[in-house]
Amino acid sequence: MEKEKGSELLLKATKINKSFGDFSANKDIDIDVAKGEIHALLGENGAGKSTLVKIFYGVLKPDTGSIEINNKEVSISSPNSARKNGIGMVFQHFSLFPALTVAENILIALDEKIKFKDLISEISKLSKEWELFVDPLKRVSELSVGEQQRVEIIRCLMQNPKLLIMDEPTSVLTPQEISNLFKILKRLASSGCSILYISHKLEEIIEIADQVTILKSGKSIATIDAKKTTTKFLAETMVGKEITALKKVNTKTFSKDIALELKNLNKPNETNFGISLKNINLQVNYGEILGIAGIAGNGQVELMEVLSGETITDNENEILLESIPIGSKDITERRQLGIETIPEERTLHATVPNLTISENTFLTYFSKYNKTDNIISNLLNNHQNSLIESERILKDNDVRCPEVNPLANQLSGGNLQKFILGRSLANNPKVAIFSQPTWGVDIGAATSIRQKLLNLSQSEKAVILISQDLEEIFELSDQICVINGGTLSKIMPVDKVTAADVGLLMGGKLDTASELEIIK
Ligand code: ADP
Numbered sequence: 001m002e003k004e005k006g007s008e009l010l011l012k013a014t015k016i017n018k019s020f021g022d023f024s025a026n027k028d029i030d031i032d033v034a035k036g037e038i039h040a041l042l043g044e045n046g047a048g049k050s051t052l053v054k055i056f057y058g059v060l061k062p063d064t065g066s067i068e069i070n071n072k073e074v075s076i077s078s079p080n081s082a083r084k085n086g087i088g089m090v091f092q093h094f095s096l097f098p099a100l101t102v103a104e105n106i107l108i109a110l111d112e113k114i115k116f117k118d119l120i121s122e123i124s125k126l127s128k129e130w131e132l133f134v135d136p137l138k139r140v141s142e143l144s145v146g147e148q149q150r151v152e153i154i155r156c157l158m159q160n161p162k163l164l165i166m167d168e169p170t171s172v173l174t175p176q177e178i179s180n181l182f183k184i185l186k187r188l189a190s191s192g193c194s195i196l197y198i199s200h201k202l203e204e205i206i207e208i209a210d211q212v213t214i215l216k217s218g219k220s221i222a223t224i225d226a227k228k229t230t231t232k233f234l235a236e237t238m239v240g241k242e243i244t245a246l247k248k249v250n251t252k253t254f255s256k257d258i259a260l261e262l263k264n265l266n267k268p269n270e271t272n273f274g275i276s277l278k279n280i281n282l283q284v285n286y287g288e289i290l291g292i293a294g295i296a297g298n299g300q301v302e303l304m305e306v307l308s309g310e311t312i313t314d315n316e317n318e319i320l321l322e323s324i325p326i327g328s329k330d331i332t333e334r335r336q337l338g339i340e341t342i343p344e345e346r347t348l349h350a351t352v353p354n355l356t357i358s359e360n361t362f363l364t365y366f367s368k369y370n371k372t373d374n375i376i377s378n379l380l381n382n383h384q385n386s387l388i389e390s391e392r393i394l395k396d397n398d399v400r401c402p403e404v405n406p407l408a409n410q411l412s413g414g415n416l417q418k419f420i421l422g423r424s425l426a427n428n429p430k431v432a433i434f435s436q437p438t439w440g441v442d443i444g445a446a447t448s449i450r451q452k453l454l455n456l457s458q459s460e461k462a463v464i465l466i467s468q469d470l471e472e473i474f475e476l477s478d479q480i481c482v483i484n485g486g487t488l489s490k491i492m493p494v495d496k497v498t499a500a501d502v503g504l505l506m507g508g509k510l511d512t513a514s515e516l517e518i519i520k
């Protein structure tokens with residue numbers, strides 16, 4: 001029977017506390033979820049969202065606090081006991097076995113075993129009923145990420161949940177998959193199932209949620225009616241300060257000068273894990289931001305490696321800087337030619353965590369000046385220079401430090417990224433290549449990083465932006481292309497392409513962009 005939304009409480013959690021060692025991840029959190037309500041949990045990275053829902057699903061045990069389901073206090077000691085209480089969860093990182101089939105994966109997760117034949121018909125029934133199309137006999141390794149998520153949802157639905165928890169379900173989906181998911185969630189909610197939905201995407205929350213609880217540094221700081229709020233208000237509450245809008249120049253003219261070019265670049269993958277880059281063609285002009293969209297794991301890491309010089313190409317003509325072949329040049333040589341790459345991985349790749357900021361600056365400067373006769377005096381000079389330089393970088397880029405010249409690992413994710421960007425841009429590159437520059441960074445830092453990319457293109461530098469965040473790609477790029485399975489789509493002007501087109505390319509639904517209406 002359908003109940004009126006919000007009329008009855010399903011989950012009531014009171015004063016939930018959870019620490020890891022000295023670190024307190026959840027502090028006195030209260031949250032109420034009504035029957036049939038979609039309740040979003042919003043917060044920056046590290047705010048404590050996953051910790052809280054893992055407590056509800058019995059993966060973590062709270063230090064203190066009480067949980068009531070249907071007005072009755074319960075103790076959720078394990079996922080099994082969560083499921084007995086009607087709670088199902090789809091994890092942020094899926095938990096399926098790739099070598100098993102869909103049905104086998106569902107079977108091993110069921111608390112009550114049923115006959116395989118009945119299982120198959122049950123999966124098919126749910127799959128039809130909820131439009132969660134998957135083949136029960138297919139191996140999980142053959143499924144797209146979106147399909148894997150459907151399997152996880154079906155697995156939850158088999159238990160007939162009263163509360164479905166989803167931890168950042170859309171970060172791995174294409175726009176089409178997101179809109180399908182939202183349809184399902186709305187239908188589930190109207191059939192009386194409550195949904196606890198974690199995200200840090202504001203627009204999604206406004207679209208899907210009834211209520212939104214904002215976590216900050218482990219505390220619940222507000223619960224807001226999602227239908228009566230704005231993304232701006234949510235962002236500012238989440239971050240705790242005003243967010244300034246990006247300044248974009250509308251009347252932008254492009255230089256016709258090609259900066260960097262990839263020509264029929266092939267890089268077979270030498271391990272069993274990576275992706276092979278296949279016949280990649282790409283061109284970025286001075287004054288332009290080229291956005292490369294795509295779901296993680298489609299060759300972004302490999303592309304970044306050949307762009308930076310971490311791996312060199314078999315044929316040096318596959319990469320050209322101002323028409324000059326550079327495919328055989330290494331990272332240091334490319335940096336000297338004016339190419340800076342800012343990788344996704346901030347620790348180890350971009351910085352050494354237990355060295356100071358000035359030592360980390362020194363490492364890049366050392367390679368810049370290493371052609372010297374007197375190594376010792378240059379070392380000393382560079383060390384001194386790097387101290388001065390790093391102080392300037394910290395100041396110019398508004399990097400908040402806990403102390404003077406801290407260790408890299410003492411900076412928060414956003415501040416470390418501001419430092420890494422500042423350090424690269426201090427070299428005044430002609431071409432700057434970024435991979436996921438705002439991943440895991442708070443909105444304030446993300447805005448300042450995005451503004452830096454715009455400023456670079458406005459001062460006639462060439463910028464390549466590899467990002468999974470479609471909003472970011474559309475906001476910043478002049479031209480867009482999509483990487484899927486190691487191939488790159490055609491490059492398209494941003495105003496001639498929609499998020500839906502890009503989504504189809506991301507999902508590998510179109511072989512080339514030439515199939516798109518707009519390109520014809
Ligand atoms: P969110 O999901 O909001 O990004 P989490 O709940 O995953 O945040 O994490 C909150 C904080 O608790 C983070 O600073 C994280 O590093 C820390 N944390 C989470 N799990 C553990 C753990 N098992 N051990 C130690 N620290 C943890």
Ligand code: MG
Pocket residue numbers: 049050051092167
């Ligand atoms: Mg999380």
